[in-house]
Amino acid sequence: MSRWRRYRIAFETLLIKEVLRFVRIWIQTVLPAAITTALYFIIFGTLIGGRIGEMDGYPYIDFIVPGLILMAVITNSYSNVVSSFFSAKYQRHVEELLISPVPNWVILAGYVGGGMARGVVVGVAVTLVSLLFTEVRVHSYMLTLVVFVLTSVLFALGGFINAVYANSFDDISIVPTFVLTPLTYLGGVFYSIDMLPTLWQNVSLANPVLYMINAFRFGILGVSDIDPRLAVLVILLFIAGLTAFALSLLSRGVGIKN
């Protein structure tokens, strides 16, 4: 059997396993995001949004749709991989992979693929929920899709690296709570950075999530605080960096081999 066919089968096996894992527990993995988003729409969109008026020339509810979708993608891609890979370490079934002839990049691809799948499924669920509250007309399907997919890949990679270093269940919630959530909330989900004083505008530009949310918003609405091409470039650079880092962790066996 050719080596590539062997890798492909191993990758598919891992991917199916990862997808089944979150689909089986969809009440924990898919439903919460849909419910939270519905609440955001009710509170910020319908109740408060009416008083806020327009933002960047759009009704407030329309303005926050892209950010809310992407926020769900970010959280879910990340947490899928961090909990799945950490649990593989914790229960030691990561050893099933270590003893098999599966190269590290296939292992990484399998887990990241699983995280991406969860991000996409949840993203679609949230989009469907948002359609209950407003119409979503897409400005550029191409850009929307690219940002959607790349963002889920990026945060799935982040979740993987987090899991490699994690030694306890606490360690897998530290980054989401203290890094991811602030970055997302301050990444312009609910406001345009134009509203901020210059100093805070510049500080915001150091936040990678800002680029993703704005690129995604541009894809859907056609408005953005920054150039979407720059945003895509930033995401790609982060993906390349994190991929290289994750592979080096795997090849050194950090956290998984003695």
Add this chain to the structure above:
Amino acid sequence: MHALKVTGLHKTYRGGHVALRGIDLEVEEGDFFALLGSNGAGKSTAIGIVSSLVTKSGGRVLVFGHDLDREPEEVRRCIGLVPQEFNFNQWEPVEEIVINQAGYYGIPRREARARAERMLRQLELWDRRRTQARELSGGLKRRLMIARALVHEPRLLILDEPTAGVDIEIRRSMWAFLQELNRNGATIILTTHYLEEAESLCRNIAIINHGCIVERSRMSELLNRLHVETFVLNLAARLAAAPNLPGYEARLLDPVTLEVRVNRDQGLNRLFELLTEQDVEVVSLRNKQNRLEQIFIGMIDDAREGARAP
């Protein structure tokens, strides 16, 4: 061809603990081989290195001629591992554990299903195929790990203390299963600290102690040696030559010290009769323990402790 050839294997764990101090080991293709040693001797570490779970600090590993450093994937394809501790996803159904493992070796899904069914039937787990792994009893979990290790039909099966904590009936059926597998051509290496287990299964053994191989021989030869006891006799009068003691192996260490090797089934009465006949007067006698026996006594203590533990 050697199924496994290990040279100069070293392992120092992070924190500085030296677990292996230069191990050499050769296992012939088709062999049924035991790696014996008490708790903490370094068995699992050695197995871990060979099966890619532990990174080595030095030395070389060849599996069917493939070098672990240069062709890790080829090495892994040859090996099936049954680890010492349960290491499957507790929430995954039995059947999926086996099918997924096949997938990691590149076996297409349809074929993987067929093989999983075959393995699970053979190990009497088929009825439990939809059960989550955590709901199985200890013995069934062991068998699940064996099914998983065999699904890619490895040429070399390595089992790390496969019968620890398994009751005697299941242990015997597992032995029979492994012997059948070995007859069909698989090379098997198992680690154990039960001499009895190695005795009933294995043709060749190595004993590892404090990270060094201290003994490497055929099982039969080892048993012979273990069944011989050596006594040291202090004599009242000086002798010029060892007395004639038919049936016993005796040699004079010095004119008043005689060393005699006695088979366990021979007994000492006849020895003393022979000595008395030849007017050799014995002042005192002590049992000389050999190094091998000391190691085994250590292992037996371990096994007792293991049996006592909950």
